[in-house]
Amino acid sequence: MQLSDAGLVLGIETSCDETAAAVVRGGREIVSNVVASQEEMHAHFGGIVPEVASRRHAELITAVVESALREASVTWHDLALLAVTRGPGLVGSLLVGVSAAKGYALATGLPLVGVNHIAGHITSSFLLAPGGAEPAPQQFPALALIASGGHSDLALVEGLGRYRLVGFTRDDAAGEALDKTARLLGLGYPGGPAIERAARDGDASAVELPRPDTKEGFEFSFAGLKTALVRIVEPDGLEHCGHSVPDLAASFQQAVVDCLVREAIAAATHFRARQIVVAGGVAANQRLRECMTDAARRKGLSSYFPPKSLCTDNAAMVAAAGYFQATHQGPQDLSMEVDSALQLPS
Amino acid sequence: MKILGLETSGQMAGVALVCDGEVACERTFAARMTLNQRLAPEIVELLGGLPRDAELDAIATGIGPGSFTGVRMGVALAKALAHALELPLAGISAPEAIVAAIGAEPGTGVCVLQRARADELYATVLSVGADGIGQEVEPTRVLTLPRALRTAEELLGRAPELFAGDAAAELADQIRSIFREVAVAGEEHQGAPRAGQVARIAAARPERLDAQAAFALTPRYVRASQAERQFGVDLGLRG
Numbered sequence: 001m002q003l004s005d006a007g008l009v010l011g012i013e014t015s016c017d018e019t020a021a022a023v024v025r026g027g028r029e030i031v032s033n034v035v036a037s038q039e040e041m042h043a044h045f046g047g048i049v050p051e052v053a054s055r056r057h058a059e060l061i062t063a064v065v066e067s068a069l070r071e072a073s074v075t076w077h078d079l080a081l082l083a084v085t086r087g088p089g090l091v092g093s094l095l096v097g098v099s100a101a102k103g104y105a106l107a108t109g110l111p112l113v114g115v116n117h118i119a120g121h122i123t124s125s126f127l128l129a130p131g132g133a134e135p136a137p138q139q140f141p142a143l144a145l146i147a148s149g150g151h152s153d154l155a156l157v158e159g160l161g162r163y164r165l166v167g168f169t170r171d172d173a174a175g176e177a178l179d180k181t182a183r184l185l186g187l188g189y190p191g192g193p194a195i196e197r198a199a200r201d202g203d204a205s206a207v208e209l210p211r212p213d214t215k216e217g218f219e220f221s222f223a224g225l226k227t228a229l230v231r232i233v234e235p236d237g238l239e240h241c242g243h244s245v246p247d248l249a250a251s252f253q254q255a256v257v258d259c260l261v262r263e264a265i266a267a268a269t270h271f272r273a274r275q276i277v278v279a280g281g282v283a284a285n286q287r288l289r290e291c292m293t294d295a296a297r298r299k300g301l302s303s304y305f306p307p308k309s310l311c312t313d314n315a316a317m318v319a320a321a322g323y324f325q326a327t328h329q330g331p332q333d334l335s336m337e338v339d340s341a342l343q344l345p346s
Numbered sequence: 347m348k349i350l351g352l353e354t355s356g357q358m359a360g361v362a363l364v365c366d367g368e369v370a371c372e373r374t375f376a377a378r379m380t381l382n383q384r385l386a387p388e389i390v391e392l393l394g395g396l397p398r399d400a401e402l403d404a405i406a407t408g409i410g411p412g413s414f415t416g417v418r419m420g421v422a423l424a425k426a427l428a429h430a431l432e433l434p435l436a437g438i439s440a441p442e443a444i445v446a447a448i449g450a451e452p453g454t455g456v457c458v459l460q461r462a463r464a465d466e467l468y469a470t471v472l473s474v475g476a477d478g479i480g481q482e483v484e485p486t487r488v489l490t491l492p493r494a495l496r497t498a499e500e501l502l503g504r505a506p507e508l509f510a511g512d513a514a515a516e517l518a519d520q521i522r523s524i525f526r527e528v529a530v531a532g533e534e535h536q537g538a539p540r541a542g543q544v545a546r547i548a549a550a551r552p553e554r555l556d557a558q559a560a561f562a563l564t565p566r567y568v569r570a571s572q573a574e575r576q577f578g579v580d581l582g583l584r585g
């Protein structure tokens with residue numbers, strides 16, 4: 001379908017534990033971006049509880065959408081498209097966002113697209129935030145690394161809205177490995193930021209850990225890495241294992257970062273990518289930013305990390321991905337289903 | 347007054363249009379696995395077009411108790427409709443809708459029993475008003491059958507005259523072993539809440555229509571989530 005360069009898209013995102021809505025102009029420029037985080041709530045349980053997340057989404061969804069419209073100073077009449085995450089994610093959470101989006105589509109007559117959350121993360125690198133840093137240049141093909149609590153994917157970006165899955169994790173996601181390790185080290189939830197904080201005072205080479213390599217395609221495997229750490233910590237307990245928590249955290253973080261960088265660079269080289277873009281919650285990790293930037297530069301590649309607010313789940317990325325999806329594939333009808341295991345095309 | 351009603355808490359879901367207090371049209375469909383796929387298209391079929399062109403005055407939606415996910419989908423869609431169409435919205439409980447379908451005599455004390463989990467029931471005691479619509483004496487509780495029967499008697503100050511709901515039909519023999527003379531509404535259409543009744547109650551009780559409900563309405567879960575109970579945390583997400 002035809003959307004103008006100034007077309008306004010309302011995005012809705014409820015795939016995990018953030019209730020989010022945003023308005024984006026022309027698939028590029030963020031006009032408003034509202035996120036009601038449930039992080040504090042889930043910290044009570046040391047992780048995300050799907051039923052609790054779904055309850056919260058159902059409670060907040062319309063108020064969050066109203067905030068996004070107000071902050072953008074737009075009304076329903078100004079919009080050209082509705083975009084909502086239809087997967088991957090927690091099925092109960094996805095269903096709340098998709099049901100609300102369908103309600104809005106019924107009420108306004110606006111076309112609706114169901115967006116792949118991972119496509120959203122990739123698109124976030126190309127978004128212009130008000131007063132924010134310059135987005136990644138539109139140099140294609142690009143290689144995208146999406147690393148979060150739910151995913152560790154590599155995608156080839158052939159253009160805006162044209163993404164192909166070229167790598168994934170065989171077991172745990174990078175963020176999931178960090179969460180589990182934070183729990184093992186008694187650092188609390190969410191694990192990524194907790195590990196990063198503890199690692200600041202640690203020596204990343206103090207504890208010898210493997211860098212699991214599947215040798216097949218561009219696949220990650222983090223389960224073995226976590227098991228290696230358990231073998232070091234558990235026999236005598238955390239206090240008597242011979243390593244400090246900062247050293248354990250720094251060494252583990254470095255091992256995860258090394259694996260992410262190794263596969264991303266290998267894939268970028270293989271596909272002759274012109275740049276690397278990184279997104280997802282783990283992209284907020286400073287160590288990953290440093291190592292990826294260094295490794296990419298050595299290969300003559302530039303790398304781009306979105307601002308932290310766009311690394312974590314948000315609806316601006318969904319609105320933008322929806323804009324390009326609608327342009328290429330057109331809108332969907334009101335029987336659109338959710339898919340908790342939705343993947344990018346490969 | 348035209349009210350669109352949604353009911354998505356049970357195995358059968360439905361959409362209905364009530365005009366001037368009467369059910370003008372109702373569509374019922376199996377909700378299992380396909381609720382998300384069917385709910386919005388069923389509304390279009392019901393209204394012969396989009397709700398924005400149907401000149402609706404209000405929306406009413408079932409809030410449960412029932413299927414957590416099912417109720418949330420109906421509530422989320424209804425809230426979005428009410429939000430964008432700037433219409434008042436009413437949340438109608440499943441027990442209210444069940445009782446409204448029976449048309450019991452005014453003054454009847456009704457105990458609605460719905461299947462919760464294992465041997466637990468959602469128990470709601472209502473008193474039927476002059477127009478045949480039940481007023482909840484107290485919000486729904488999760489109880490075993492013996493405790494539900496005792497609670498109903500305490501709340502009404504007498505034995506209920508009528509039992510209703512899917513679990514009441516199933517447990518009729520056990521109920522009659524305690525309250526001998528009691529009537530049990532067992533026919534299928536009286537055991538489950540229907541969208542037509544949801545909208546009809548909103549029409550009969552216009553004070554229930556709330557302009558703020560597009561933002562404030564929450565499902566009725568009756569109890570805290572498993573995780574909250576296990577960790578001893580109360581997040582107030584009970585509805």
Ligand SMILES: [Zn+2]
Nearest residue numbers: 117148280313
């Ligand atoms: Zn994500």
